[in-house]
Amino acid sequence: MNATSTHTRQVARVVRGQPTSDGAGVKLTRVIGQRELDMLDPFLMLDEFRSDQAGDYIGGFPDHPHRGFETVTYMLAGRMRHHDNQGNSGLLTPGSVQWMTAGRGIVHSEMPEQQDGLMWGFQLWVNLPAAAKMCAPRYQDIAPESIPEIQPAPGVRVRVLAGSVDGVEGPVSGVAVDPLYVDVSLAPGTRFSLSLKPGHNAFAYVYAGSAHIGAADASQRIDRGDLAVLERDGDDVLIAATDEPVRLIVVAGRPLNEPVAKYGPFVMNTPEQISEAMRDYQSGRF
Ligand code: FE
Numbered sequence: 299m300n301a302t303s304t305h306t307r308q309v310a311r312v313v314r315g316q317p318t319s320d321g322a323g324v325k326l327t328r329v330i331g332q333r334e335l336d337m338l339d340p341f342l343m344l345d346e347f348r349s350d351q352a353g354d355y356i357g358g359f360p361d362h363p364h365r366g367f368e369t370v371t372y373m374l375a376g377r378m379r380h381h382d383n384q385g386n387s388g389l390l391t392p393g394s395v396q397w398m399t400a401g402r403g404i405v406h407s408e409m410p411e412q413q414d415g416l417m418w419g420f421q422l423w424v425n426l427p428a429a430a431k432m433c434a435p436r437y438q439d440i441a442p443e444s445i446p447e448i449q450p451a452p453g454v455r456v457r458v459l460a461g462s463v464d465g466v467e468g469p470v471s472g473v474a475v476d477p478l479y480v481d482v483s484l485a486p487g488t489r490f491s492l493s494l495k496p497g498h499n500a501f502a503y504v505y506a507g508s509a510h511i512g513a514a515d516a517s518q519r520i521d522r523g524d525l526a527v528l529e530r531d532g533d534d535v536l537i538a539a540t541d542e543p544v545r546l547i548v549v550a551g552r553p554l555n556e557p558v559a560k561y562g563p564f565v566m567n568t569p570e571q572i573s574e575a576m577r578d579y580q581s582g583r584f
Contacts, residue, residue: 306513307494307532313525315346321408322357325349329503329525331423338499338527339553340475342367342565343423346505346523348374350416358409363584364400365575366431366565368424368473371396371408372459372481372547374505376417382406383584386437390419393442395459395479397470401426401433403575403584420503420547427474427554428567440469453485453539456492461550463492475551482546484509484539492548493534500528500535500550507544509537520546 313335315327324347329335331343349355358378371378371390378390383405390396398404410417426433440459446466447457456463460470461478468479476495484490494500502511503525510517511526513536520526528535535548559566564575578584 304534305532306491307500307528307535308512308516309518309520309526310529311527312518312520313527315523315525320345321359321362324357324359325354327523330501335525335527337558338501339555340425340551341422341499341501341549342425342558342560343421344501344503344525345421346419346503347421348416348418352414355410355417356413359407360409361405361407362563363403363405363579364398364563365403365579365584366400366571367426368397368399370398370422370424370479371419372422372479373419376415376419377411378408378417378419379411380406380408384435388437388439390439391442393445393457395440395445395470397438397440397460397473399426399433399436399473401431401435403578404435405579405584422479422549423565424473424475424477424551425554425558425565428556430474431566431571438470444469450490451488453488454490455483456490457481475554478548478550480548482537482548484537484544486539486541486543489536489538491534491536494528494532494550495552496533497530497552498550499530499553500548502526502528502535502537502546502548504544504546507542508540509544509546510540511535511537514538
């Protein structure tokens, strides 16, 4: 390929989220981390939770451990309280993001702080490279007003949670896989070109309306609840609204290309490390 030409990434495949439940009976849609798409290196899991029926979310996620990766919660609606065994606590409100690096181990709870109303958001699991899996736990709790929103064109709004868009940097910093995480809103009939780092895996998940993704001559229509896995090669992705407003998240990161051993809330490189994680957790060493 000519080094000076721009290659627009096409949609490599489309994945439909699967309804499931997790925690204490929280109903959600699992998009990454299910049979159709086990992972998209370095992304291990993507859940969308969205319900205005309290019974679908009120049980929350009581105390549970994590080791070896990062959990990223982005709230669209509702309030979620988190607590952990190191004395940290915080409230996630609409438009906020929490980037938690579990590292060598943490035990926390994530519980709804509302009795009714809409609870809507995403949890993404991001893998850590082998060399960082046993790092000290770290939180980045980012308030809605600390997330920059740019308007590259009329009718186009982009919130930059992590990475940079048109020179505007998101507030999340120091993450191993050099992630991009944006929340895009397009008015009917508008379009947006988003730069992506060559070689980084990327996906787009449409959570309202429908979009056409990819170069105009070969774009695919992606509907609400569908995830578009993008080709790995290429410099940007083109997103066009249909005749209704569309909202989607686009996430990219550097693939680790390392072995993955996964068991529930532990994600390591070998089965031996998983056994060690279980022993450490059961003997209270988190
Ligand atoms: Fe958790």
